[in-house]
Amino acid sequence: MRWFARTTRNDIWDEPIESPLGDIDAAERIRAICHAASAAASRSDKRESERYERAAKVAMEIAMKISDDLMRDDAVHRIVGLCMTANDTKTAQILYRAIHASWIRETIQRDHPTLSS
Structure with missing residues (x-):
């Protein structure tokens, strides 16, 4: 009776990384x-909130390993956008401060003015 067996959805952030990622792959x-x-991130369901938190955590861990500053800033910019979708302004604010490229900071300020204060 495998027809009715529940299959769990494998998310991309739950997949193991088998080899070290280069900056572009990361x-x-x-x-x-x-x-x-x-x-x-946009849902208020507890299960979906846990999925968002796992995804954000994995993305931040990968971003810390990127050696190119500009590429890392762009990756963090994407994570900030994810955090803002989830209304996680505390995490987004911390990540915003970690961005060094001025034009990326300006883009975030334009997209999310609440973070610049």
Whole structure:
């Protein structure tokens, strides 16, 4: 009776990373995680909230390993957008402060003016 068996959905952020990621691969994975988790971030369901938190945590861990400053700032910018979708302004504010590129900070200020204060 496998027809009725529940299958658990495997999210991209739950998939193991088998080898060290280069900067480009890491940025691409963060982009995919943020895109996939945006639906979970916008819901107030407890299960979806836990999915968002796992996704954000994995994305932040990957972003910390990116050696190129500009690429890391862009990845963090995407994570800030995910946090703002989830109304997690505390985490978004912390990540916003970690961005060094002035033009990325200006873009975030334009998109999310509440973070600049």
